[in-house]
Amino acid sequence: MSTANPADAATASAAAVPASPAALGADRRWVWIVVAIAALLPLLQFVMPNVISDYRLFLMSTMMIAAIAVLGLNLLTGFNGQISLGHGAFYAVGAYTAAILMDKLDLPYWTLLPIVAAVCFVVGFLFGLPALRLEGHYLALATFALALAVPQMLKYKWLEGLTGGVQGIVLLKPEAPFGLPLSEDQWLYYYCLIVTVLLFWGAWNMLRGRSGRAMMAIRDHHMAADTMGIDTARYKTVTFGISAAYTGIAGALSASAIAFVAPDSFGFFLSISLLIGLVVGGVASLPGSIIGGIFTVLVQNSAQALSNFVKNDIGLPYDLSPYSVYGILLLVLMYVMPTGIAGGVVLAWRRLRR
Amino acid sequence: MSVTRRGFVGGASAATALLSGSGMALAQKGKYDDGATDAEIKVGHTGPYSGPASAYGVIGKAIDAYFKMVNDKGGINGRKVKFVTLDDAYSPPKAVEATRQLVEQEKILCLFNTLGTANNTAIQKYMNQKKVPHLFLATGASKWGKPKDFPWTMGWQPDYHTEGVIFAKHLLANVKDAKIGVLMQNDDYGKDYYEGFREGLGKDVGKIVKHVSYEVTDPTVDSQIIQLKDSGANAFFNIATPKFAAQAIRKAADIGWKPVHYLNNVSASVAAVMKPAGFDNGQDIITAQYLKDPTDKQWDNAEDMKAWREWMAKYHPSGNPGDAFNIYGYAVAATMHKTLEQCGNELTRANLMKQAANLKKVAIPLLLPGITVNTSATDYYPIQSVRLQRFKGETWELFGDVMSNESA
Numbered sequence: 001m002s003t004a005n006p007a008d009a010a011t012a013s014a015a016a017v018p019a020s021p022a023a024l025g026a027d028r029r030w031v032w033i034v035v036a037i038a039a040l041l042p043l044l045q046f047v048m049p050n051v052i053s054d055y056r057l058f059l060m061s062t063m064m065i066a067a068i069a070v071l072g073l074n075l076l077t078g079f080n081g082q083i084s085l086g087h088g089a090f091y092a093v094g095a096y097t098a099a100i101l102m103d104k105l106d107l108p109y110w111t112l113l114p115i116v117a118a119v120c121f122v123v124g125f126l127f128g129l130p131a132l133r134l135e136g137h138y139l140a141l142a143t144f145a146l147a148l149a150v151p152q153m154l155k156y157k158w159l160e161g162l163t164g165g166v167q168g169i170v171l172l173k174p175e176a177p178f179g180l181p182l183s184e185d186q187w188l189y190y191y192c193l194i195v196t197v198l199l200f201w202g203a204w205n206m207l208r209g210r211s212g213r214a215m216m217a218i219r220d221h222h223m224a225a226d227t228m229g230i231d232t233a234r235y236k237t238v239t240f241g242i243s244a245a246y247t248g249i250a251g252a253l254s255a256s257a258i259a260f261v262a263p264d265s266f267g268f269f270l271s272i273s274l275l276i277g278l279v280v281g282g283v284a285s286l287p288g289s290i291i292g293g294i295f296t297v298l299v300q301n302s303a304q305a306l307s308n309f310v311k312n313d314i315g316l317p318y319d320l321s322p323y324s325v326y327g328i329l330l331l332v333l334m335y336v337m338p339t340g341i342a343g344g345v346v347l348a349w350r351r352l353r354r
Numbered sequence: 355m356s357v358t359r360r361g362f363v364g365g366a367s368a369a370t371a372l373l374s375g376s377g378m379a380l381a382q383k384g385k386y387d388d389g390a391t392d393a394e395i396k397v398g399h400t401g402p403y404s405g406p407a408s409a410y411g412v413i414g415k416a417i418d419a420y421f422k423m424v425n426d427k428g429g430i431n432g433r434k435v436k437f438v439t440l441d442d443a444y445s446p447p448k449a450v451e452a453t454r455q456l457v458e459q460e461k462i463l464c465l466f467n468t469l470g471t472a473n474n475t476a477i478q479k480y481m482n483q484k485k486v487p488h489l490f491l492a493t494g495a496s497k498w499g500k501p502k503d504f505p506w507t508m509g510w511q512p513d514y515h516t517e518g519v520i521f522a523k524h525l526l527a528n529v530k531d532a533k534i535g536v537l538m539q540n541d542d543y544g545k546d547y548y549e550g551f552r553e554g555l556g557k558d559v560g561k562i563v564k565h566v567s568y569e570v571t572d573p574t575v576d577s578q579i580i581q582l583k584d585s586g587a588n589a590f591f592n593i594a595t596p597k598f599a600a601q602a603i604r605k606a607a608d609i610g611w612k613p614v615h616y617l618n619n620v621s622a623s624v625a626a627v628m629k630p631a632g633f634d635n636g637q638d639i640i641t642a643q644y645l646k647d648p649t650d651k652q653w654d655n656a657e658d659m660k661a662w663r664e665w666m667a668k669y670h671p672s673g674n675p676g677d678a679f680n681i682y683g684y685a686v687a688a689t690m691h692k693t694l695e696q697c698g699n700e701l702t703r704a705n706l707m708k709q710a711a712n713l714k715k716v717a718i719p720l721l722l723p724g725i726t727v728n729t730s731a732t733d734y735y736p737i738q739s740v741r742l743q744r745f746k747g748e749t750w751e752l753f754g755d756v757m758s759n760e761s762a
Contacts, residue, residue: 053458053459054454054458055454055455055458055459058451058454059451062447062451152569155540155541165542165545166471166472166541166542166545167471167472167475167542168446168472168475168476170475170476170479254447258446258447258450258476259450259476259479259480260446260450260475260476261446262446262472262475262476264444264445264446264470264472264473265445265446265447265472267405267406267445269405269443269445300443300448301451301455304403304440304441323404
């Protein structure tokens with residue numbers, strides 16, 4: 001996978017898929033259809049308990065969580081052109097903020113998201129300040145360092161009282177409010193769905209307005225944007241903050257879904273898989289973020305099954321590790337759909353309509 | 355198109371339901387929960403086949419090979435074992451997801467030997483809510499034997515805490531005017547040992563004159579060993595994983611530091627630690643062990659070791675015959691084998707748990723002579739004994755009796 005220049009990829013995809021938010025605006029019906037289907041899905045469980053099982057609902061919830069995290073990264077990298085290899089760090093900060101508030105202060109889970117968003121915004125904003133001096137690869141390296149440092153910091157002995165050190169914190173799963181007759185997994189699904197819809201709606205609104213155009217102008221040509229009177233420094237740091245807040249909210253949701261946080265959960269590979277989700281789904285594309293989220297969960301989930309299939313059923317004498325399957329899939333996708341799945345689908349659609 | 359596909363899936367699942375329904379109508383010879391039938395027992399497992407701890411992935415492969423042998427010999431009470439193992443990449447969220455897949459989609463009878471303290475912590479509550487046996491975990495943490503809070507969770511190996519206590523007691527009894535230096539890996543494993551060691555020292559805890567730690571990512575522990583020597587310590591507790599343990603032994607010899615050296619069980623391998631450290635440098639080091647070391651020549655003629663070697667050649671030829679994890683996997687799978695056998699024809703989850711808590715002096719292959727597996731409704735620690743051994747020449751020499759620390 002080429003992470004060499006996502007900024008290029010961003011502009012390329014922006015050219016190929018002219019401003020996805022605008023495309024969204026042109027034909028918004030399908031968004032409502034998707035949301036409606038998503039909202040009805042758990043109800044089908046009463047009809048087909050084997051197909052829509054609790055486990056599959058849980059899997060879909062984790063997909064939505066991943067989609068939010070990828071969206072957070074997309075706001076920064078896709079729409080603003082700043083590369084981050086360390087969004088796992090903000091994910092971890094969000095998860096731990098939520099876990100500590102639930103564990104130490106007994107706050108109910110639904111009050112947490114605004115607090116988590118604020119904390120992660122501040123952390124992201126502060127990290128965005130020095131990041132202003134860093135461009136391209138240098139920024140990638142700085143964020144990389146952040147991703148490596150955060151799990152170590154969580155183990156640090158001064159923080160151990162709060163974070164539980166290497167042992168982590170065990171949490172309770174959210175239960176349905178108002179005595180709604182929903183199982184834990186159904187409620188978790190709806191909770192994630194509501195948050196996902198709100199956050200995507202917010203991002204869409206932001207991106208089609210002045211600030212969104214400013215963000216993209218900075219990505220496309222920093223100096224020109226500056227000349228046009230955009231306060232580039234402020235936009236870049238604020239974007240960093242918002243991006244961190246989005247990813248942090250995803251982290252907080254995952255803490256609720258998994259009901260456990262530990263430093264091992266936020267290894268460096270988390271950051272990489274978010275970036276992979278971004279590139280595979282579609283850089284600078286809102287639907288792409290959802291596809292990216294689905295992709296990261298689905299492929300990690302089925303890579304092993306696929307490698308077993310290759311070995312046992314096709315009978316190839318290779319002992320492919322799950323991650324090599326992952327890698328091969330990525331290479332193929334990059335080759336076939338260089339603008340990500342979202343971009344590829346739009347291109348294919350256009351060709352068919354022609 | 356999506357409608358037709360959904361229709362197809364629905365139809366397929368209805369067909370499966372019919373099939374299993376007709377299966378129920380036939381006479382069965384036993385009582386079953388999910389995951390067990392007249393023909394098959396489904397046992398689930400997750401382990402790190404990828405990620406930072408993939409060296410431990412060997413254990414899952416060894417267990418898989420063990421059950422292949424069991425099935426070739428006719429299975430357990432006539433039932434074949436289907437061992438379903440998933441990759442958790444040593445990551446708790448992945449472990450939760452894989453475990454739910456095993457319990458809810460694969461419908462396993464029990465989860466067995468899941469690896470890693472954090473991963474098991476993440477799934478423990480879920481397993482107990484679902485009342486699915488969570489047996490013989492691959493972690494040395496001391497928190498897995500609490501039948502009151504978690505009646506469905508049981509560990510297996512002697513825990514690090516207990517071992518730390520045993521070392522401390524031996525040290526106090528044998529080293530006069532002890533001044534103790536401790537080298538520790540800075541994580542849950544290291545801390546568990548260290549706390550056990552301090553507890554074992556009791557009021558003599560002040561005899562620890564120096565305590566240094568390292569991170570798994572450090573290249574060497576040379577500077578830590580120099581610090582320990584400078585502290586004037588005459589006894590040394592080495593809580594390090596194989597690579598670092600070997601470095602520590604070699605460095606101590608290089609700088610002429612000759613303390614009474616206690617080495618944790620994690621690094622008791624001849625091939626992985628003592629040989630790279632240099633046999634001359636490792637003389638008289640004391641360690642605790644409960645399993646036979648495959649690279650130790652003294653077991654070459656033991657029956658269980660011969661059987662193990664045959665099994666390695668026939669069922670697990672890709673495995674490294676010097677890797678102690680292959681011994682571990684074989685022995686823990688044999689424990690599961692005995693437990694399932696003891697269940698007879700009543701393969702319910704409740705009975706499986708009852709039998710797991712009713713192992714009385716069960717001899718398991720590859721455990722050291724004198725060590726057996728013992729559990730009861732209140733004792734959820736299957737192996738609680740170790741034997742001390744001293745390095746002589748090119749092999750470990752057992753000395754003293756079996757040492758236990760009941761109900762740590």
